[in-house]
Amino acid sequence: LHNWVKAGNLGGGMSDKNFWREITNNARGATGARLVALAWFDAATQMVRFAEWSGISSGPVRLAMDAAAKLVPGFSPFDVTVDLNKNPFTQPAYATGEPIVAEFEEIASGVVNDRIIQLAMTIGGLRYVYLCPLKSNGEVIGSLSFISTETLSPTTRRVCDAFSQQVSLTVENTQLLD
Numbered sequence: 001l002h003n004w005v006k007a008g009n010l011g012g013g014m015s016d017k018n019f020w021r022e023i024t025n026n027a028r029g030a031t032g033a034r035l036v037a038l039a040w041f042d043a044a045t046q047m048v049r050f051a052e053w054s055g056i057s058s059g060p061v062r063l064a065m066d067a068a069a070k071l072v073p074g075f076s077p078f079d080v081t082v083d084l085n086k087n088p089f090t091q092p093a094y095a096t097g098e099p100i101v102a103e104f105e106e107i108a109s110g111v112v113n114d115r116i117i118q119l120a121m122t123i124g125g126l127r128y129v130y131l132c133p134l135k136s137n138g139e140v141i142g143s144l145s146f147i148s149t150e151t152l153s154p155t156t157r158r159v160c161d162a163f164s165q166q167v168s169l170t171v172e173n174t175q176l177l178d
Contacts, residue, residue: 024054027163031156035147041094041140048082064124068116082111097140099132125149132164136171
């Protein structure tokens with residue numbers, strides 16, 4: 001574990017990409033979410049930076065991303081950074097550490113171009129988001145977002161919560177090892 005995960009500035013990305021890709025892929029497979037996004041949170045700047053996506057290169061989501069890149073030159077989901085001061089919709093999750101459920105359009109509005117949102121919803125089938133904050137030593141350090149075509153059942157939400165808790169424990173354990 002220690003060789004896979006390198007502790008450091010969480011806001012700047014803390015790890016081996018393959019490790020986080022494996023986690024997000026497993027989370028997507030276990031929950032049936034169309035996309036799973038891992039993001040790191042910097043409390044000092046109130047910025048959220050997406051670090052890893054699972055499901056972005058497959059099927060309808062890939063078609064939506066390709067279309068978005070043609071409509072909005074330079075768009076990349078890996079370059080998305082959210083300023084919670086300018087987009088306060090998800091701010092309560094980062095402030096309280098409690099998960100939120102929302103429609104994709106509500107969460108993405110103001111973060112990405114409206115045409116990209118429409119493509120993601122129409123072509124990619126992205127409709128709902130379950131955002132689970134990640135915590136380390138009592139502080140919110142990031143989130144796992146589960147984006148799906150339909151609302152997630154309570155059982156599936158518990159699986160999402162379990163994945164989020166495991167990621168949080170991984171971060172804490174790595175910090176202890178260092």
